[in-house]
Amino acid sequence: MNAIFKDFKFEIGTHRQKNIIWIKFNYSKENLAILHQFCKPKFSNTYKCWYTLNTKSARYFFGIDETFVHVQNKIPTINQNAYRDYINQLILKSYSKNTIETYRKEFATFLYFINDQKVENFTADQLQAYFLHCAVNDKLSESTINSRINAIKFYYEKVLHSKRMFFDIPRPKKPLQLPKTLNKQEVKAIFYHTKNIKHLMILKLCYGMGLRVSEITNLKLIDIDSENMVVRIERGKGKKDRFVSLPESILEDLRNYYKEYKPKTFLFEGLHNQNLSIRTIQLIFKNALLKANIHKKVGIHCLRHSYATHLLELGTDISHIQKLLGHNSISTTLAYTHVTNQTLRKVISPLDQL
Numbered sequence: 001m002n003a004i005f006k007d008f009k010f011e012i013g014t015h016r017q018k019n020i021i022w023i024k025f026n027y028s029k030e031n032l033a034i035l036h037q038f039c040k041p042k043f044s045n046t047y048k049c050w051y052t053l054n055t056k057s058a059r060y061f062f063g064i065d066e067t068f069v070h071v072q073n074k075i076p077t078i079n080q081n082a083y084r085d086y087i088n089q090l091i092l093k094s095y096s097k098n099t100i101e102t103y104r105k106e107f108a109t110f111l112y113f114i115n116d117q118k119v120e121n122f123t124a125d126q127l128q129a130y131f132l133h134c135a136v137n138d139k140l141s142e143s144t145i146n147s148r149i150n151a152i153k154f155y156y157e158k159v160l161h162s163k164r165m166f167f168d169i170p171r172p173k174k175p176l177q178l179p180k181t182l183n184k185q186e187v188k189a190i191f192y193h194t195k196n197i198k199h200l201m202i203l204k205l206c207y208g209m210g211l212r213v214s215e216i217t218n219l220k221l222i223d224i225d226s227e228n229m230v231v232r233i234e235r236g237k238g239k240k241d242r243f244v245s246l247p248e249s250i251l252e253d254l255r256n257y258y259k260e261y262k263p264k265t266f267l268f269e270g271l272h273n274q275n276l277s278i279r280t281i282q283l284i285f286k287n288a289l290l291k292a293n294i295h296k297k298v299g300i301h302c303l304r305h306s307y308a309t310h311l312l313e314l315g316t317d318i319s320h321i322q323k324l325l326g327h328n329s330i331s332t333t334l335a336y337t338h339v340t341n342q343t344l345r346k347v348i349s350p351l352d353q354l
Helices: 027-037 056-062 066-073 075-092 096-114 124-136 140-161 184-192 197-208 214-216 248-261 279-291 299-312 316-325 332-340 340-347
Strands: 009-015 016-025 043-044 051-054 232-235 244-245
Touching: 016 056, 066 096, 075 096, 075 140, 096 124, 096 140, 124 140, 184 197, 184 279, 184 299, 197 214, 197 248, 197 279, 197 299, 214 279, 244 316, 299 316, 299 332, 316 332
Parallel strands: none
Antiparallel strands: 009 016, 016 051, 043 051, 232 244
């Protein structure tokens, strides 16, 4: 969901025989002004609630997954308490918003599938049959099935406190996928064709510090320490803080950006001084690829991959790269050793020796 709507709640519904989206929020002229920028809200005197037409664009801006809303509303009464207990436990465990969103979708899908069977009484054999159905009938990917297993495993082990062996489900193997990267000339081309200084700073910091897109959106002015040339990444993935080096080459441009845009709290702000949404930054990168005439099928995360790969090519110790990226395990960082150009160049094909 767009960060600007973090204090809003949206529900799919009908009103006067029309498909609409109910919008719940603490009324203020400012909040109403925000809504008017994205839709044409109306007020229902009958239900004392704001609403707008349920359109594709409205669902896009509000971050509504209509399929999930349908599934969630169709969970039988017999399992609704289990669903509420599940979400409460995720919150109590302080899981991230993204993890909570993923887990509750997977668990809701499972409850919808089992219909009026009580979830507490499901057996290991029944669970195995369900995952087999997901693989064979629904043709879900390995990563999706693994995600679904983890979500349902959380319910039985953390909510019901069942023994771990109760949920001994064979997991599909994950395919080995190498990180997708850009070469240095492609990175230069992206920067060259990005004329908006704000967009350029976003892309340069993603690459120059190897940041995740979520970390870029949450960067605050107080995180930048230009005296010591470091940046504090607060509560990155796994809720860990870390420090990364601030590239010297960007300092002057960064100061010019600050003078022009005058951000208040976050380094990169949108409407009403809110931090930019992840979706906005993804679109900035997508447009930069088009302008640079780069046709690789990559997302903005590839700038982080490229940062790690290019550091390796410069001879940076792998353990230093691990700390800069915030990886828990060195094995995650070692994936980049498979894609460095220098490593590949050292391999001499036997064909060249004939």
